[in-house]
Structure formats: C-alpha cells, structure tokens
Amino acid sequence: MSFIGQYNAKLDSKNRVFLPAVFRRALQPEQQEGKEAELTLVVRRDFFENCIVIYPVEQWRAEVDKVRSKLNRFDSMQQMVYRKLVSEAQEITLDGSGRMLVPRGLLDRVGIGQEVLFVGMENTIELWSPAVAEQNGSEGEAFMSDSDFAAGIKEFMTE
Secondary structure (H helix, E strand, C coil): CCCCCEEEEECCCCCCCCHHHHHHHHCCCEEEECCCCEEEEEEEEECCCEEEEEHHHHHHHHHHHHHHHHHCCCHHHHHHHHHHHHHCCCCEEEECCCEEEECHHHHHHHHHCCCCEEEEEEECEECCCHHCCCCCCCCCCCCCHHHHHHHHHHHHHHH
C-alpha cells in the first residue's frame, strides 16, 4: 500500500472527515459488491511535527513491534518512551462510506480546525492544519518552498 499526494478536506460538526478516495482505495484493494467495509486505523500525534499521523493497523503494529524489539523493560527511560508511544495512540474506524471520526482532543493538540490537509507519506497518512502547511520555507517547518526543495534534493542525491 502506498499513500502519495495532498488533498484538502473539511471536518463536519462531529469531527468526521472523509478520507480521500485515493487513500481509501489503497487501504481496501478488494471491495465487496461496491461497498467498502469498516477499517480500523490508528492515529497519534507525530513524534516531531505538529500533525496527526494515520496508520493502517498493520503498519502501526509493525512500528510498535520494531520499538518493542529494542525495548529494555528494566530501563525506566525506555519504558516511559514506550508508554508515551502506545498510550497516546487511538484506534479509529473508517466507516463504510469512508468517514472517520478524529478525536477532538487530538485535533486541538495540533491546531486543526475545520479545514484539514491530508498528506500521503508512503506507508502512513498525515493530517495537517492547512495554515501550518502554508508556512513552508520557514526555519523549523515541515514543508519546503519549491526552490528549497530543488536545492535540497540536488544536495541529497549528489554524491
């Protein structure tokens, strides 16, 4: 499964939003009789950026397994990191019509109002406030201007 691209959407009054169709198709390659079944996703605040990361449940399990395989349960700092990782995650359901209910507390933590921006990140999906995404090119921001991207990719790919 591969998620790419950027898509704008709006939350309804109950904090539900339609997952873009292209992402729904990536999650459900086999639809039964034209109707999509409910899917479980995992959401949590990103580790570094002020956005929400949406994980297909299989990807979430793989990430947690990777962390758990390195975890020393007798190291209190590692135990706290693991606790924060799993305790701040929440399961949500993508209903049959492609909507998901995003927890209000999580939306508030990252400053998302009614407008949202979905960003495909290959094996996960990010949910951003468009206002934050528009601040591209600023020091410490997650998005780059086109000219900064061109310079960065040139440097990154040049040996």
